[in-house]
Amino acid sequence: MNTELKSAWYTVVVVVIALLGCLLMSAYTRTMAAFAPLGLLGLLGFTPILFRKQDGKIDLDERDLEVVQKASTVGGVCSYLAFVVGGMLLWGVHFYRGESQMNVHLIPLLIFGGAIVLYLSRSVFIISQYSGKALGIDG
């Protein structure tokens, strides 16, 4: 298992735990405090330290770089779509309710949501590429 695959699994685990935490918290409170578990996403900052390249070992080659490039494209497209769809949904809900103003706090949440989608979709794509059957790239 190379470092890209390890960090992809780490990202998926951290994001899923953070989102589940939000879901659990939202059962207890309807305030912004429900988003507190998103702070766990800060653990993603440790990725470069936790998954360092081992000296002398060939870890990433041209095939791995191809996978990473494709994953970054997929992640970018997914996050952009999430951002656009999220924005349209917010607008739709406000239009349906007949509200002419929108809470400004929704904007950073929308951007943050897009970032989560970027990391999650990128990581899921990397894992799928190394699963053995997809696109002729095995683990």
Add this chain to the structure above:
Amino acid sequence: MGDQVSNKVRELRFENERMTQQALAELTGVSRQTIISIESNRYTPSLLLAMKIAKAFDRAVEEVFSYCENGQ
């Protein structure tokens, strides 16, 4: 079926004193997984890597890799 590049990497490894995939990977500067993918025709290497592999076997590139039109 689309165009494909087939190869004789596996055969050549066995001809070369049963060279291991790991040994070939180290010679060419890629991971063993990449060699596995190339051998099973699931990954088409770059020209540079193809040349490195051919050099590892002391062969010409066209002796190791061949182009198959429409999967023939």
